[in-house]
Amino acid sequence: MYDYTEFDAAFVAERNRQFRQQVERRLSGALTEDEFKPLRLMNGLYLQLHAYMLRVAIPYGTLNSRQMRQLAYLALRWDKGYGHFTTRQNIQYNWPKLRDVPDMLDALAEVGMHAIQTSGNTIRNVTADHFAGAAADEIADPRPVAELIRQWSTDHPEFQFLPRKFKIAVTGAAADRAVTRAHDIGLQIVRRDGQTGYRVIVGGGLGRTPMIGKVLNDFVTQDDLLPYLEAVVSVWNLLGRRDNKYKSRIKITVHEHGIDDIRARVEDRFNLIRPTFTGVDLALFEQIKSAFAPPAFRTDSTAVFDTSYRTDPIFRSWADTNLAAHRAPGYAIVQISLKAHGATPGDATAEQMRVMADLAERYGHDELRISHEQNVILPHVHKSDLPTVHAALKKHGLATANIGLISDIIACPGMDYCALATARSIPIAQDIARRFDDLKLEHEIGELKIKISGCINACGHHHVGHIGILGLDRAGVENYQITLGGDHTETASLGDRTGPGFSADEILPAIERIVRTYLDYRDSPDETFLQTYRRIGMEPFKTALYDNAGANAYAAQ
Amino acid sequence: MPRDFTPKVVTANALIEGDVVYLTRDDQWTRHMSEAELITDEAESQLRLLMAQAQTETVVGVYLAEAKAGANGPEPVHFREAFRRTGPSNYRHGKQAELTDV
Numbered sequence: 001m002y003d004y005t006e007f008d009a010a011f012v013a014e015r016n017r018q019f020r021q022q023v024e025r026r027l028s029g030a031l032t033e034d035e036f037k038p039l040r041l042m043n044g045l046y047l048q049l050h051a052y053m054l055r056v057a058i059p060y061g062t063l064n065s066r067q068m069r070q071l072a073y074l075a076l077r078w079d080k081g082y083g084h085f086t087t088r089q090n091i092q093y094n095w096p097k098l099r100d101v102p103d104m105l106d107a108l109a110e111v112g113m114h115a116i117q118t119s120g121n122t123i124r125n126v127t128a129d130h131f132a133g134a135a136a137d138e139i140a141d142p143r144p145v146a147e148l149i150r151q152w153s154t155d156h157p158e159f160q161f162l163p164r165k166f167k168i169a170v171t172g173a174a175a176d177r178a179v180t181r182a183h184d185i186g187l188q189i190v191r192r193d194g195q196t197g198y199r200v201i202v203g204g205g206l207g208r209t210p211m212i213g214k215v216l217n218d219f220v221t222q223d224d225l226l227p228y229l230e231a232v233v234s235v236w237n238l239l240g241r242r243d244n245k246y247k248s249r250i251k252i253t254v255h256e257h258g259i260d261d262i263r264a265r266v267e268d269r270f271n272l273i274r275p276t277f278t279g280v281d282l283a284l285f286e287q288i289k290s291a292f293a294p295p296a297f298r299t300d301s302t303a304v305f306d307t308s309y310r311t312d313p314i315f316r317s318w319a320d321t322n323l324a325a326h327r328a329p330g331y332a333i334v335q336i337s338l339k340a341h342g343a344t345p346g347d348a349t350a351e352q353m354r355v356m357a358d359l360a361e362r363y364g365h366d367e368l369r370i371s372h373e374q375n376v377i378l379p380h381v382h383k384s385d386l387p388t389v390h391a392a393l394k395k396h397g398l399a400t401a402n403i404g405l406i407s408d409i410i411a412c413p414g415m416d417y418c419a420l421a422t423a424r425s426i427p428i429a430q431d432i433a434r435r436f437d438d439l440k441l442e443h444e445i446g447e448l449k450i451k452i453s454g455c456i457n458a459c460g461h462h463h464v465g466h467i468g469i470l471g472l473d474r475a476g477v478e479n480y481q482i483t484l485g486g487d488h489t490e491t492a493s494l495g496d497r498t499g500p501g502f503s504a505d506e507i508l509p510a511i512e513r514i515v516r517t518y519l520d521y522r523d524s525p526d527e528t529f530l531q532t533y534r535r536i537g538m539e540p541f542k543t544a545l546y547d548n549a550g551a552n553a554y555a556a557q
Numbered sequence: 558m559p560r561d562f563t564p565k566v567v568t569a570n571a572l573i574e575g576d577v578v579y580l581t582r583d584d585q586w587t588r589h590m591s592e593a594e595l596i597t598d599e600a601e602s603q604l605r606l607l608m609a610q611a612q613t614e615t616v617v618g619v620y621l622a623e624a625k626a627g628a629n630g631p632e633p634v635h636f637r638e639a640f641r642r643t644g645p646s647n648y649r650h651g652k653q654a655e656l657t658d659v
Contacts, residue, residue: 027572027573027614047570050576416647477636
């Protein structure tokens with residue numbers, strides 16, 4: 001893992017010192033709120049419905065046990081004993097007091113973490129595939145380049161006042177687990193003629209005007225990557241609409257100018273600035289890369305795992321659902337579900353964070369990952385340790401076997417916390433998870449991703465959910481629109497709206513009708529919800545949702 | 558014809574804690590919506606808003622929220638204000654854990 005250099009540590013310490021003084025000046029009245037607000041946002045501090053909220057970056061979703069323990073400490077010392085992991089690999093604390101925030105930032109700096117550029121019109125936390133460095137299908141670990149981009153983008157003088165926020169995601173595998181096609185820039189590491197380079201995708205994004213990203217360049221070499229990225233952001237910085245914040249993201253710029261025009265402008269800009277990159281970035285990249293060298297994987301028997309798998313059905317169910325293929329023989333990637341049925345998606349208590357940190361330290365080469373799906377990953381666990389790890393997780397409510405299933409729901413904080421929300425998300429997620437747990441249907445249903453946003457800004461990624469739910473305010477009442485057929489992977493697509501929305505009371509029965517329609521129509525248990533939807537289209541689902549006869553038939557079941 | 562004015566309360570967040578607060582008749586800030594001043598006159602509401610917005614050392618994000626008269630003082634009209642008055646629905650945190658009369 002990357003450890004802060006003296007430069008990094010000094011930079012963060014300086015920013016924290018400045019922010020401490022800014023808070024003091026705000027409290028003394030020397031700064032007005034109008035003056036203070038941009039300063040606090042630059043340091044990840046929002047004001048929400050009930051309290052302040054501090055958003056801490058977890059760059060490319062990677063943590064070590066010490067960092068995870070410190071996140072637990074912050075939750076206990078300055079918050080209400082829990083934290084909320086987000087779809088952009090951040091953690092949010094929902095209850096900090098303004099005067100405590102400088103201490104929280106200092107505590108984060110002790111473990112090489114910060115909240116810089118987690119808000120504001122800057123380049124935000126760089127996210128990556130949560131299986132990075134472990135996935136069997138990976139071409140290269142995306143984290144070194146993500147760290148390079150973090151360093152390049154942090155306090156980049158040209159990019160502190162962009163037209164709007166700017167989000168970058170990186171994947172090192174063809175299977176896209178980082179939602180790269182719904183980012184301002186998505187990078188995919190590719191190989192061509194024995195050389196490693198990057199496919200650059202631009203103009204993806206969700207929100208009010210959802211767009212799937214377009215390929216700007218099929219292959220950019222490592223040597224050219226940073227100047228190329230700088231050219232992209234630079235072109236948008238000039239062209240991007242500052243007159244209308246709903247049209248300011250690069251997806252609109254690409255849409256209005258066309259990808260070919262943007263490509264030509266980027267080429268021009270690239271040619272201009274390329275000579276100013278003297279190779280320092282490449283030397284730095286090599287240093288960073290060495291910090292991400294794979295751990296020393298051990299060779300050991302997996303007999304213990306095999307026995308537990310054969311004899312313990314609960315362990316087997318968890319192993320079948322929550323493990324993913326690791327590239328090292330005898331190892332597995334463990335996905336820890338933060339989606340216990342009825343719990344708040346993405347929330348972990350301080351105690352749970354400590355348990356996960358301990359397991360990572362003892363059994364996981366000291367590494368943890370946060371996924372954009374709001375779960376925690378132990379990327380490197382030897383199979384012989386899995387029964388022990390599972391038992392420890394179970395004791396702390398962390399062994400729910402539901403990864404990728406209907407109760408593994410992405411949900412934004414919604415109107416329970418967020419000042420922008422138009423409806424609640426969390427209670428809808430809780431209801432759906434509880435209902436399908438009661439029905440004992442979720443393993444039969446198989447892979448099905450429900451994503452819920454509490455407003456049009458789509459932090460809950462509803463457009464790319466197999467079933468997407470968008471909470472709106474319709475004449476002072478919560479109302480939920482449904483989309484079907486969204487896909488967040490390399491075959492990305494936006495979901496189609498079913499029709500009129502449903503009230504908070506009606507949304508759960510509506511989801512149940514959709515799922516039962518799928519079960520009726522699927523070819524075989526192997527055909528996933530998304531495959532069935534792509535084969536049969538919207539009509540059967542519409543009928544089940546809106547046709548009275550269809551609705552009654554299911555209501556009677 | 559202009560729309561009829563609906564009653565309002567002045568609300569904000571406390572600068573240090575971030576707690577939801579309401580302006581009372583005697584120019585104090587209270588954590589209890591029931592103790593807030595229910596303003597029924599539009600011109601008066603604008604004056605009260607301006608006065609509250611000037612208190613930048615105490616509160617942030619001042620605005621007028623629709624409210625109605627209830628048995629024990631003002632009550633929220635919109636569900637957003639109902640959540641602000643009590644706290645999140647997933648945990649018993651916020652005002653619902655700290656206050657007894659909400």
